[in-house]
Amino acid sequence: MPSARRLYRRWLLKRHRLPEADWARAVERLPFCRALDPADRQRLRELVTLFLLDKKFEGAAGLVVSDGMRLSVALQACVLILNLGLEYYAGWSAIILYPGDFRVRRQHAEELAETLWEHESLALVHETSDELSGESWPRGPVILSWQAVDAGDAGQNIVLHEFAHKLDMLNGEADGFPPLHPGMHAPAWTRDFEDAYRHLCDALDSGAPVDIDPYAAESPAEFFAVLSETFFIDPRLVHRDFPDVYRHLRDFYRQDPHALMLAAT
Ligand SMILES: [Zn+2]
Numbered sequence: 001m002p003s004a005r006r007l008y009r010r011w012l013l014k015r016h017r018l019p020e021a022d023w024a025r026a027v028e029r030l031p032f033c034r035a036l037d038p039a040d041r042q043r044l045r046e047l048v049t050l051f052l053l054d055k056k057f058e059g060a061a062g063l064v065v066s067d068g069m070r071l072s073v074a075l076q077a078c079v080l081i082l083n084l085g086l087e088y089y090a091g092w093s094a095i096i097l098y099p100g101d102f103r104v105r106r107q108h109a110e111e112l113a114e115t116l117w118e119h120e121s122l123a124l125v126h127e128t129s130d131e132l133s134g135e136s137w138p139r140g141p142v143i144l145s146w147q148a149v150d151a152g153d154a155g156q157n158i159v160l161h162e163f164a165h166k167l168d169m170l171n172g173e174a175d176g177f178p179p180l181h182p183g184m185h186a187p188a189w190t191r192d193f194e195d196a197y198r199h200l201c202d203a204l205d206s207g208a209p210v211d212i213d214p215y216a217a218e219s220p221a222e223f224f225a226v227l228s229e230t231f232f233i234d235p236r237l238v239h240r241d242f243p244d245v246y247r248h249l250r251d252f253y254r255q256d257p258h259a260l261m262l263a264a265t
Pocket residue numbers: 161165221222225
């Protein structure tokens with residue numbers, strides 16, 4: 001990094017330092033953040049600070065977005081890119097928070113619009129409507145239900161999920177195949193993800209018990225997003241039931257939450 005940029009970054013981090021109590025409270029609520037060692041937690045804090053300067057939060061349907069809400073979303077979003085960098089979230093800026101689940105119009109015949117607002121104004125043919133708790137647009141906003149973010153249901157994390165879609169869409173549409181790092185083997189990724197996905201679908205079809213959120217069987221894109229969120233919130237489950245996928249996710253995120261968990265126990 002050129003030294004002028006480094007100095008600017010240092011100045012930004014000092015000037016916009018997150019209040020200690022707010023930061024401690026936000027980390028305390030998330031076991032996968034608590035597990036990080038102090039150096040990684042400090043890097044995460046810097047990343048969150050820069051993320052908050054880079055992204056614009058908007059409340060929809062009357063929601064007033066508080067600093068605590070912003071910090072909660074930013075912190076979880078940044079866990080995914082702790083060892084990737086903020087540039088993985090480049091090219092868009094809006095995070096829209098609804099108080100609860102929201103109605104989104106999907107329009108399949110046209111290019112996806114840059115923002116929800118533009119998208120709604122198109123209101124054209126071939127629409128379907130769904131009540132959603134989260135949605136990510138290619139090159140556009142991430143839309144979240146604050147109720148879903150705040151609930152933090154066991155085994156689910158809507159922020160990790162939607163931002164995993166964002167990473168997936170860095171190289172085109174969401175298809176469960178994000179841009180891999182040099183040295184990662186794309187055919188092995190495809191083979192192992194396809195095998196695991198088929199295995200999950202077969203298990204669900206046959207009525208066999210599965211521990212992973214069955215929404216993962218919706219599509220390869222959802223499989224990647226659900227396995228990514230579970231990789232951080234319940235790494236033991238992914239490591240046990242999808243060991244090949246675990247290794248690929250470890251290489252992609254450059255993190256090993258299962259090893260971290262074992263070291264902590
Ligand atoms: Zn999804």
